[in-house]
Amino acid sequence: MGSFAKLAKRAVETEAPVMVKIQELLRGAKDVMSLAQGVVYWQPPESAMNKVKEIIWEPSISKYGSDDGIPELREALLEKLRRENKLTKSSVMVTAGANQAFVNLVLTLCDAGDSVVMYAPYYFNAYMSFQMTGVTDILVGGSDPRHFIQMLRISELCKNAGSWLVVDNTYEYFMYDGMEHYCLEDNHIVNLFSFSKAYGMMGWRVGYIAYPNGTAGFHDQLLKVQDNIPICASIIGQHLALYSLEAGPEWIRERVKDLVKNRELLIKAMSPLGEDAVKGGEGAIYLWAKLPDNCSDDFEVVRWLANKHGVAVIPGSASGGPGYIRVSFGGLKEQDTMLAAERLKRGLQELVTKGMVQ
Numbered sequence: 001m002g003s004f005a006k007l008a009k010r011a012v013e014t015e016a017p018v019m020v021k022i023q024e025l026l027r028g029a030k031d032v033m034s035l036a037q038g039v040v041y042w043q044p045p046e047s048a049m050n051k052v053k054e055i056i057w058e059p060s061i062s063k064y065g066s067d068d069g070i071p072e073l074r075e076a077l078l079e080k081l082r083r084e085n086k087l088t089k090s091s092v093m094v095t096a097g098a099n100q101a102f103v104n105l106v107l108t109l110c111d112a113g114d115s116v117v118m119y120a121p122y123y124f125n126a127y128m129s130f131q132m133t134g135v136t137d138i139l140v141g142g143s144d145p146r147h148f149i150q151m152l153r154i155s156e157l158c159k160n161a162g163s164w165l166v167v168d169n170t171y172e173y174f175m176y177d178g179m180e181h182y183c184l185e186d187n188h189i190v191n192l193f194s195f196s197k198a199y200g201m202m203g204w205r206v207g208y209i210a211y212p213n214g215t216a217g218f219h220d221q222l223l224k225v226q227d228n229i230p231i232c233a234s235i236i237g238q239h240l241a242l243y244s245l246e247a248g249p250e251w252i253r254e255r256v257k258d259l260v261k262n263r264e265l266l267i268k269a270m271s272p273l274g275e276d277a278v279k280g281g282e283g284a285i286y287l288w289a290k291l292p293d294n295c296s297d298d299f300e301v302v303r304w305l306a307n308k309h310g311v312a313v314i315p316g317s318a319s320g321g322p323g324y325i326r327v328s329f330g331g332l333k334e335q336d337t338m339l340a341a342e343r344l345k346r347g348l349q350e351l352v353t354k355g356m357v358q
């Protein structure tokens with residue numbers, strides 16, 4: 001074995017990316033259906049893709065653009081934030097996805113040694129961003145929705161403590177059963193957004209930060225970080241984002257409403273785990289399920305489900321919930337979800353009755 005002597009401790013001591021581990025698992029196993037990665041099955045709006053094809057040879061597409069984002073997109077986003085999110089005192093920076101937006105914020109708002117609070121099940125990449133920048137005092141709040149405090153209360157607590165509140169709105173359009181998404185705005189609040197899931201633009205890498213324009217110095221510091229990581233988000237991706245905005249929320253909601261069927265299929269598939277074992281699914285694209293008490297090694301269960309039953313999910317420990325699994329209902333069309341659900345049900349039935357028989 002080699003030694004880590006010459007590698008940075010902050011990288012070595014950061015968790016390994018769970019999605020990479022799962023992709024390795026998928027490569028090693030035959031015919032595995034994935035309910036693992038947080039993706040949607042659709043592609044960007046056809047009209048937007050066609051427009052992008054037409055501008056590909058324009059010289060500006062291959063040059064660097066403004067660090068903050070191309071002006072037309074920023075203007076359209078400010079209007080979207082005002083109209084849909086009721087954010088009227090925010091400025092916008094376009095990033096290479098919400099992931100990079102989060103890293104920008106960690107580098108802009110946190111010093112090594114600072115303390116942060118997250119709620120489980122958290123987004124594993126956010127946790128890693130803290131770890132690799134030396135923000136290792138990470139307090140994780142419980143995942144039981146009955147103990148969950150309200151956003152307004154969280155905001156108030158942050159304000160009183162002189163803390164920032166960063167809200168990830170990646171799934172703003174993914175709301176079901178009449179629930180509605182809303183944003184909070186104040187000088188201590190930063191909102192993140194993503195084009196990835198809403199417009200099926202995962203690989204185009206476009207997201208944005210809405211930050212308070214009343215906070216002196218925020219933009220100057222954020223700009224230093226942005227200029228050192230992507231310089232600017234992909235210019236062609238930003239144009240696709242701009243054209244996608246023309247398709248608008250209705251285009252997204254048309255697709256999101258069909259995910260309800262997938263969610264129901266997967267909730268049923270997890271019935272062998274017992275009543276009350278499955279939580280979540282009111283928003284976003286995930287279900288969160290408690291494994292039987294004797295299955296504390298959730299990664300082993302995930303490996304077994306993939307190898308023996310041909311279905312991949314995410315181990316809960318990657319999101320701060322050991323003994324759970326995370327199941328995504330966004331990545332497969334209904335027909336495929338049906339097949340994956342059958343496999344998952346068969347696997348969980350066997351797990352509950354006989355254990356992980358090889």
Ligand SMILES: Cc1ncc(COP(=O)(O)O)c(C=O)c1O
Pocket residue numbers: 038039096097098099100123168170193194195196202205206207
């Ligand atoms: C909560 C959350 N935030 C951010 C992201 C990453 O989004 P992006 O593709 O915009 O970087 C994901 C992706 O799974 C996510 O689930």
